[in-house]
Amino acid sequence: MDLLDLKTSLKAIDNSSLVDRVEEKLVDYLIENNFKAGDSIPKEIELANSLGVSRTVIREALSRLRMIGLVETKKKKGAVLANPDLMAVLEKSLIPKALDEDTLRDLFEFRLVLEIGMADLIMARVTKEDIDELKTIVAVEPDLSQDLAFNIEHETRFHGKLYEITGNETMKKFQKLLLPLFDYVHRSGLLGKPVSKNKYVSHKGIVHTIEHGSAEMLRNAMRNHLENHFARLF
Amino acid sequence: MDLLDLKTSLKAIDNSSLVDRVEEKLVDYLIENNFKAGDSIPKEIELANSLGVSRTVIREALSRLRMIGLVETKKKKGAVLANPDLMAVLEKSLIPKALDEDTLRDLFEFRLVLEIGMADLIMARVTKEDIDELKTIVAVEPDLSQDLAFNIEHETRFHGKLYEITGNETMKKFQKLLLPLFDYVHRSGLLGKPVSKNKYVSHKGIVHTIEHGSAEMLRNAMRNHLENHFARLF
DNA sequence: AAATCTAAACATGTAATACATAAAAACATG
DNA sequence: CATGTTTTTATGTATTACATGTTTAGATTT
Missing domain, CATH: 1.10.10.10 (Winged helix-like DNA-binding domain superfamily/Winged helix DNA-binding domain)
Incomplete structure (x- = not known):
């Protein structure tokens, strides 16, 4: 033996x-x-x-x-x-510093996957009022020169609204948990290359797709919008 | 007041x-x-x-x-x-009968969203060996007339392999937790219409797309493959 | 008889104490 | 120096006592 x-x-x-x-x-x-x-x-x-x-x-x-x-x-x-409450329990153990790097990276990817995959839910459930609200949010879209904190808050508001449109409370709560982590992974040197400044599909572009496009188009738009993040993975 | x-x-x-x-x-x-x-x-x-x-x-x-x-x-x-271990903790509270219907439906949707959204991870990380293994799996693809349990096991093997290809352990574990729940929601009368028997993109089709297609094509293929499930939601 | 107050009963919440158990550290022995 | 034994220490389990907040029921009032 x-x-x-x-x-x-x-x-x-x-x-x-x-x-x-x-x-x-x-x-x-x-x-x-x-x-x-x-x-x-x-x-x-x-x-x-x-x-x-x-x-x-x-x-x-x-x-x-x-x-x-x-x-x-x-x-x-x-x-x-x-x-x-599934997400309340998750929250307790979601302590960035206690998590190993692999898990952190996994969670970073998790968010990207969710936002692309939820296109169908959004297109099936979005209302006229939702679109109006999205338009209000992107109307004040800050450019990259502005205060970083303000940019983050704006990001959060826009993407949070997308989750809300899905009508999936569990997913929305999950996103809320992921936010600070996403930010943490961002800053930590965990992902090799720094985020590029290239502009891809903007928030405005996403709203336009939601209003006039299809689920398939929205998936592509989201994928493109998140390109800066994906570029750090591959 | x-x-x-x-x-x-x-x-x-x-x-x-x-x-x-x-x-x-x-x-x-x-x-x-x-x-x-x-x-x-x-x-x-x-x-x-x-x-x-x-x-x-x-x-x-x-x-x-x-x-x-x-x-x-x-x-x-x-x-x-x-x-x-995030997923180990989740597992403890994932007791179907203890969860309310909204959460169950949310989790059902969660899986669909993940499988569509993970197309990019798959395409970026799939290896020649993975494709060979997928081919082996779908070679014995059972038709709908066969034993249900066998069909479920086959489903699990195929989709489990997809998660494995992503290289995202957290997501893979999450899927493993979702499986029994997915099955539970399936049987329970929670989702109105019964699942239709229409054939959409097959497992073989997915493998073909992974081998010869693009991330965008794989997203569409997965969306189509899951149509029977989506049809119960909308 | 209905409403309100009061006291008893009861199950959980907190504290204190004692001892069991396993692991580390120190010591002893060949 | 390797092995075996004892001591020490911190966690694991059990027991007892009492505090606290609810329920139930009984007493009192109107």
């Missing part, structure tokens, strides 16, 4: 803590018993007794589930299953 | 528990003090003393951070900051 085999066969030792296991058991229990949002969960003491562990352990496990929004607790009333 | 004003002005009452606040304080502390992955965190007792709370509370907060992968602890050694 060589070293690799040895390593894999010995890897099986369970290194998880009691809390880890209880947390898992609780979730399994909730799923198997078909719990829906709003259903109430047994009391801590009961859980402790039936699992044969101390209340401390149960509380730690519940505390974790509470953090990810899977359960909510009220005094006297006990705990109930809740709709977890 | 009308009801809405009243509601917003009264909303300010702090309903968070001590653990919630300590958890937040700890993360703030880590960020402000410029902690990087690998740096070790003060001992529980020290934290308890300096924050003026019991070790119980500190432990609950740390337990939460441990769950999302932000810290890792070893006996005797103490806790260290770690690279959080």
